[in-house]
Amino acid sequence: MRIIVALSGGMDSATLLGTLFRQSGTKEIHCCIFNYGSKHVEWEMEAARKLIHFYDGHDGPAVITHFFDLSTIMSRFKSALLQTGGPIPEGHYKDVNMKQTVVPGRNLIFISIMAGLAESLNIKTISLGVHSGDHFIYPDCRPEFIYSARWVLHHSAETRVKLAAPFLFLNKAKILELGYKCNPPVPYELTRTCYKDQELSCGKCGSCSERLEAFGQINRQDPIQYEA
Amino acid sequence: MRIIVALSGGMDSATLLGTLFRQSGTKEIHCCIFNYGSKHVEWEMEAARKLIHFYDGHDGPAVITHFFDLSTIMSRFKSALLQTGGPIPEGHYKDVNMKQTVVPGRNLIFISIMAGLAESLNIKTISLGVHSGDHFIYPDCRPEFIYSARWVLHHSAETRVKLAAPFLFLNKAKILELGYKCNPPVPYELTRTCYKDQELSCGKCGSCSERLEAFGQINRQDPIQYEA
Numbered sequence: 001m002r003i004i005v006a007l008s009g010g011m012d013s014a015t016l017l018g019t020l021f022r023q024s025g026t027k028e029i030h031c032c033i034f035n036y037g038s039k040h041v042e043w044e045m046e047a048a049r050k051l052i053h054f055y056d057g058h059d060g061p062a063v064i065t066h067f068f069d070l071s072t073i074m075s076r077f078k079s080a081l082l083q084t085g086g087p088i089p090e091g092h093y094k095d096v097n098m099k100q101t102v103v104p105g106r107n108l109i110f111i112s113i114m115a116g117l118a119e120s121l122n123i124k125t126i127s128l129g130v131h132s133g134d135h136f137i138y139p140d141c142r143p144e145f146i147y148s149a150r151w152v153l154h155h156s157a158e159t160r161v162k163l164a165a166p167f168l169f170l171n172k173a174k175i176l177e178l179g180y181k182c183n184p185p186v187p188y189e190l191t192r193t194c195y196k197d198q199e200l201s202c203g204k205c206g207s208c209s210e211r212l213e214a215f216g217q218i219n220r221q222d223p224i225q226y227e228a
Numbered sequence: 229m230r231i232i233v234a235l236s237g238g239m240d241s242a243t244l245l246g247t248l249f250r251q252s253g254t255k256e257i258h259c260c261i262f263n264y265g266s267k268h269v270e271w272e273m274e275a276a277r278k279l280i281h282f283y284d285g286h287d288g289p290a291v292i293t294h295f296f297d298l299s300t301i302m303s304r305f306k307s308a309l310l311q312t313g314g315p316i317p318e319g320h321y322k323d324v325n326m327k328q329t330v331v332p333g334r335n336l337i338f339i340s341i342m343a344g345l346a347e348s349l350n351i352k353t354i355s356l357g358v359h360s361g362d363h364f365i366y367p368d369c370r371p372e373f374i375y376s377a378r379w380v381l382h383h384s385a386e387t388r389v390k391l392a393a394p395f396l397f398l399n400k401a402k403i404l405e406l407g408y409k410c411n412p413p414v415p416y417e418l419t420r421t422c423y424k425d426q427e428l429s430c431g432k433c434g435s436c437s438e439r440l441e442a443f444g445q446i447n448r449q450d451p452i453q454y455e456a
Binding site for chain 1: 294296297298300301302304305306330331332333334335336337339340341343344345346347348367368370372373376377379380381382383384385386
């Protein structure tokens with residue numbers, strides 16, 4: 001199997017990569033790294049590169065990188081997550097103020113580019129690490145979005161590219177459990193979740209709060225360092 | 229009404245712009261010009277700019293330009309239409325060899341960016357000039373694509389951006405009839421349809437053949453010059 005995944009450098013897409021890496025029959029994993037002009041792009045990119053380097057160092061399927069720079073295009077969009085937007089809100093990941101971090105059209109733009117690449121490389125499946133914790137705030141991570149995206153991809157090209165979303169109904173704690181069962185275990189110390197543009201993760205934004213809650217739920221210490 | 233349209237510089241999107249320009253209640257027309265790395269990009273862009281300049285010179289709604297450079301991203305895709313692809317096929321626009329001119333994911337990528345812009349600018353509707361002549365070769369111009377794209381946009385953002393495709397069941401001849409009835413009539417002498425990278429339109433590619441057939445059907449002379 002050859003597959004295309006979106007790799008953000010966060011713990012969910014890292015787990016997606018980790019589970020595919022040991023899945024029997026996987027031949028090639030094409031990782032799409034998107035720079036969409038977020039405040040935390042530098043840290044995300046670094047994490048994504050380290051993850052690819054990690055899997056490159058292990059026996060297994062080929063891991064291929066595709067870098068897409070959408071920063072100029074998406075700098076015109078409105079979101080607190082973007083360099084052109086207001087400050088990152090702090091609080092719980094289900095709080096209403098986290099809606100400021102929605103990036104208009106983000107997943108549809110990613111999916112459409114991944115599908116175009118899939119068709120061009122004769123690859124049948126693309127995959128996203130969206131999960132149930134995203135459903136509260138991000139419309140483009142909800143089941144109804146994924147289902148309708150499957151239909152639009154089916155009709156967009158005669159090659160009928162498939163969209164997988166294996167974590168759609170899992171929360172971050174379940175994803176961590178999966179990742180720790182992988183061989184090799186997913187190197188969460190290399191991942192980056194925080195929305196802020198600073199070396200140490202803040203521990204206070206919605207994204208950090210959800211990650212910390214997940215590690216708490218599985219009684220493990222998060223291996224990354226936090227500011228507080 | 230404020231609306232976002234994709235403006236390629238061809239006769240269909242020019243007619244879309246022309247019909248919206250005189251539609252009562254139109255306040256702003258945002259024209260998205262996409263460079264997707266096609267061979268004929270230089271001529272398309274020039275046509276699109278001339279069209280915007282033409283409407284700017286007439287009393288009516290504001291016409292705003294948004295330029296998006298997708299050439300680096302889409303240069304990795306496979307299509308004869310791209311600078312990175314093989315030669316442009318010649319023949320009738322319904323011929324099977326015209327499938328080489330399909331650009332993977334093109335309309336879905338355009339729509340997803342237009343929808344992100346719409347959400348960011350608080351605009352409710354985006355519009356495409358796809359028509360029935362496109363249905364034979366281009367999956368992403370067919371009704372089933374447009375219908376499923378409407379659903380995915382509905383679920384992609386809470387603002388529920390609408391996708392209009394007013395020419396979906398019209399052929400190019402009907403579109404021309406609409407355009408000549410506009411006030412001002414659509415300036416077809418400024419439009420560019422040919423797929424080839426040359427100043428004069430070739431008259432032989434699928435795109436030229438369809439255009440010439442349409443002018444023939446309405447008994448008018450195509451006002452642009454052809455090579456042959």
